[in-house]
Amino acid sequence: MKHCYSWLCMALLLGVSSSASAQRYSTRTGSVSFFSVSIMEDIEAKTNQGAALLDMQTTQVAFAIPIRSFEFKRTLMQEHFNENYMESDRFPKATFKGRVTNLNVDQLHKGGAQRVNVEGDLTMHGVTRRVQTTGSLEIASGRLLVHTLFSVAPADYAIDVPLLVREHIGKVVTIRVSMACDPISPVTLAQP
Numbered sequence: 001m002k003h004c005y006s007w008l009c010m011a012l013l014l015g016v017s018s019s020a021s022a023q024r025y026s027t028r029t030g031s032v033s034f035f036s037v038s039i040m041e042d043i044e045a046k047t048n049q050g051a052a053l054l055d056m057q058t059t060q061v062a063f064a065i066p067i068r069s070f071e072f073k074r075t076l077m078q079e080h081f082n083e084n085y086m087e088s089d090r091f092p093k094a095t096f097k098g099r100v101t102n103l104n105v106d107q108l109h110k111g112g113a114q115r116v117n118v119e120g121d122l123t124m125h126g127v128t129r130r131v132q133t134t135g136s137l138e139i140a141s142g143r144l145l146v147h148t149l150f151s152v153a154p155a156d157y158a159i160d161v162p163l164l165v166r167e168h169i170g171k172v173v174t175i176r177v178s179m180a181c182d183p184i185s186p187v188t189l190a191q192p
Contacts, residue, residue: 023056023105025144030179032065036170043077043169045070052179054144059103061118063096063177085159086125094124096131103137113138118148127157135177144181149174 030050036043049069054061067088072078082088098120108114119132135148151172154161161169 024053024184025056025181026053026184027051027179027181030063030146030177030181032070032175032177034070034173034175036173038170043072043173045072045078045081047071050177050179052146052181053184054100054146054181056103056105056108059100061096061098061100061120063094065094067092067094085154085161091125094122096120096122098131100137108137108139111139113145122152124152125157125159129156142183144183146177146179146181148177151175 028051029048030052031046031048032050033044033046047065047069049066051064052062067086068082070078070081072081098118101117101119103116104114113136115134115136117132117134119130121128122131131150131152133148133150135146138145151174153172154169155171
């Protein structure tokens with residue numbers, strides 16, 4: 001039921017209709033990690049539960065990432081992340097809804113990686129901000145490979161870091177997204 005709900009939300013984010021062609025790619029197992037350098041201890045976490053949907057025809061793209069799915073090396077760090085900083089019970093997901101601004105679909109189908117620009121709204125911790133980043137797309141063995149690396153400042157998303165540990169947390173967090181998306185058909189979208 002949880003997967004159906006997530007899938008429905010992704011489809012609604014993009015306005016996908018059941019008559020869509022197979023120019024859409026998706027995944028529910030995308031890899032998303034973040035890394036922050038600090039004086040005392042680097043902070044790193046990863047999840048393989050990133051969901052993504054990309055429509056090649058409209059160039060729209062959407063991501064949804066369950067915040068609690070991020071795993072840290074240290075359990076205590078993971079607890080602080082969810083309870084004190086991200087308030088994961090209150091804000092369970094980070095989402096992105098936007099568009100690839102320079103996608104050349106014909107070139108992409110010819111092979112090789114294509115560098116793309118992406119812009120849209122990133123919502124995290126209840127705050128939505130407009131972001132622009134670059135990434136790469138490549139079709140290999142019938143799958144769409146998506147890679148991007150960008151940075152966000154926790155302060156921009158009202159993530160309050162207590163003064164006592166402020167020096168332990170970087171002011172900028174680097175986020176890496178790496179996903180292999182499968183083509184989807186209208187039949188897949190119509191399933192409950």
